[in-house]
Amino acid sequence: MSDTPVVVVPRKGVYAGDGDGHHHYWHRHHRSFHSCTNLLLRLLTAGATAAAVIVMLRANTRLDTPYGYIRGRWRDYPAYKWFVIANSVVFVYSVLAAIVACASVIARRGPLSYSGTAFLTLVVDFLAAAAIISAASAALAVALIARNGQYTGAQWPTFCNYVTRFCDYTQGAIIASFIGFAFLGLSVFLDASALHWLARLHRY
Numbered sequence: 001m002s003d004t005p006v007v008v009v010p011r012k013g014v015y016a017g018d019g020d021g022h023h024h025y026w027h028r029h030h031r032s033f034h035s036c037t038n039l040l041l042r043l044l045t046a047g048a049t050a051a052a053v054i055v056m057l058r059a060n061t062r063l064d065t066p067y068g069y070i071r072g073r074w075r076d077y078p079a080y081k082w083f084v085i086a087n088s089v090v091f092v093y094s095v096l097a098a099i100v101a102c103a104s105v106i107a108r109r110g111p112l113s114y115s116g117t118a119f120l121t122l123v124v125d126f127l128a129a130a131a132i133i134s135a136a137s138a139a140l141a142v143a144l145i146a147r148n149g150q151y152t153g154a155q156w157p158t159f160c161n162y163v164t165r166f167c168d169y170t171q172g173a174i175i176a177s178f179i180g181f182a183f184l185g186l187s188v189f190l191d192a193s194a195l196h197w198l199a200r201l202h203r204y
Helices: 021-059 078-107 115-148 164-203
Strands: 061-065 068-072
Touching: 021 078, 061 164, 068 078, 068 164, 078 115, 078 164, 115 164
Parallel strands: none
Antiparallel strands: 061 068
C-alpha cells in the first residue's frame, strides 16, 4: 500500500477542515434566496399599500338631495385617517426596504446576512405589520357599520345606500391593505428564517 498522502481539495463553497462545511455551502444559497424573496415581498407590500392609500383618497362622494347633501369622505372618520397614515408610512418603509433589498441582491450581502441587522429588520417588520393590521381592522369596523348599520344601543342607520361609490372604494382599499399585511407577515417569517440560518451557521 502506498504511503503517499492523499490531498483532499474541498469543493467550492466548502471550507477545508470543516467537518460540516456543507452548512457554509448551503448558506450561500439561502442568503441568495432570502435576498431575492425579500426584494419581491417589499415590492408587493409597497404596491398593495400604495393601492390602499390611492383608492381611499379617491373615495370622496357627495350626493345632493332636496334637503341638503350627503357626503362621504375619509377625513371625516378617525379610523379612516389612521388607515391612510398607517398605509402611507408602511408604503414609504417598503420602498426604502426595497431599495436596500435591491442593493443586497446586487452585492449578495444585505441586512439579512447579519444577525444584528436581521433582528432589527424583524422587529421593524413586526411593528409595521401590527400598525397596518390595526388600521385595516379599524377601517373594516367602520365600513361594516356604514354598510349594514347598527341598531343595538346607538342607532346608526346604513350609510352606503346613499354613497355607494364611497363604500365600494373604501372596501377595495381595505382589501388591498389586508393583502399588504399578508406580504408583511411573509416578510416577518423570512426574517425569522434568516435568523435561524445565521444561528446555525455560527454554531460551526
